[in-house]
Amino acid sequence: MRFQNTYKTIITVVICAILLLAGCGKNNTDKETKEQPKEVTVTDAMGKVTIPANPKRILAPYMEDSLVALGVKPAAQWSIGTTVLDYLQSDLKDVPTIGWDLPLEQTIKAKPDFIIFSSAGAIQNGNYEQYKKVAPTYVFKDEEGSDWRKQLQVMGQLLGKEKEAKNALADYDEKAKQASKKIKEAIGDETAAIIWVAGDQFYLFENTRFAANVLYGDLGVAQPQMIQTLPAAEATWKPMSLEALSKLDADHIFLVSKPGETGLETLKNSSVWKGIPAVQKGNVYHMEDPSHWTISGVMANSLTMDKIVDSLTK
Structure with missing residues (x-):
């Protein structure tokens, strides 16, 4: 009788163990099933599109900033000839280039499993x-x-990286908050402006143009009177004459250009340029990588912010 009771006890324990393991296995299977990415159908600018589950080879020309911020390496990166987004090359140095207009032959060769365009207007030759x-x-x-913050958030949703997008924006906002305090302590209400020198042309950033959003919006640096009276930014901006720049009443100037641009030599030899307040005060900061000053994105803006803080607080 004692043997039978012991035997029953052993059988009962074994059965319970099997049921417990089976339950755990089912729970794990259910959990894994729930966590597996699935295809989703969303509405974009062109209508309905089904987003693949966990895409690996992504083409998003001129939006590589958002991809890098989300920890995604594209299948190929935007380029015009040999020109690429220089500021991202530490992350994209091994990524092949693709023409800015995404030629069909090059697109097929890249073997993407997901293609993303920044707008309908970015699709060339009606090739949708x-x-x-x-x-x-x-x-x-x-x-x-057109809004880098929304672009990053939507990209996060498309790629299943909402958390990464949210964290990137939170980190950026906290960084801007701290940087703004440092700059305020360093220069108070002094003003600053950004000039891009391309060839022999001079482009003055309006208060909402690319890096100007960082300077005036995120960091709260005061705008010179000339910037305040400039027309709102248009799709195509126009170069400004050297004579017009003589009215630039800025205390600080960020001069953005690649080394060797002919316009730099023009400025160096110009009495008009030498008469601008920021130049007279020695407050001109030459930035030799225009790539992150002339685009908007969390990576670009963060790097621009670093350069601004380093210049204004040294």
């Missing part, structure tokens, strides 16, 4: 239907693609 045959294609709505 052809791109769709290569891979699922998402086209940002204008209000999403």
Whole structure:
């Protein structure tokens, strides 16, 4: 009798153990099933598009900033000839280039499983239907693609990286908050401006143009009177004459250009340039990588912020 009771006890324990393991296995299987990414259908600028689950080879020309911020390496990176986004090359140095207009032959060769465009206007030659045959294609709505914050958030949603997008924006905002305090302590209400020298042309950034959003918006640096009276930014901006720049009443100037631009020599030899307040005070900071000053994105803006803080607080 004692043997039978012991035997029953052993059998009961074994059965319970089996049921427990089976339950754990089922729970793990259910959990894994729930966590597996799935295809989703969303509405973009062109209509309905089904986003592939966990895409690996992504083409998002001129939006590589958002991809890098999310920890994603694209299948190929935007380029015009040999020109690429220089400020991202530490992350993209091994990534092949693709033409800025995404030629179909190059697109097919890149073997993407997901293509993303910043707007309908970014699709060249009416090739939308052809791109769709290569891979699922998402086209940002204008209000999403033109705002770097929204672009990053939507990109995070498309790629299942909402948390990474949220964290990147939170980190950026905290960085801007601290940087703004440092600059305020260093220069108070002094003003600053950004000039881009390309060839022999001079472009003065309006208060909402690319890096100016960082300078005036995120960091709260005061705008010179000349900047305040400039027309609102247009799709195509116009170069400014040296004579017009003589009215630039800025205490500090960020001079953005690649080394060797002919316009730099023009400024060096110009009495007009030498008469500008910031030049007279020795407050001109030459930035030799225009790539992150002339685009908007969390990576670009963060690097621009570093350069501004280093210059104004040294």
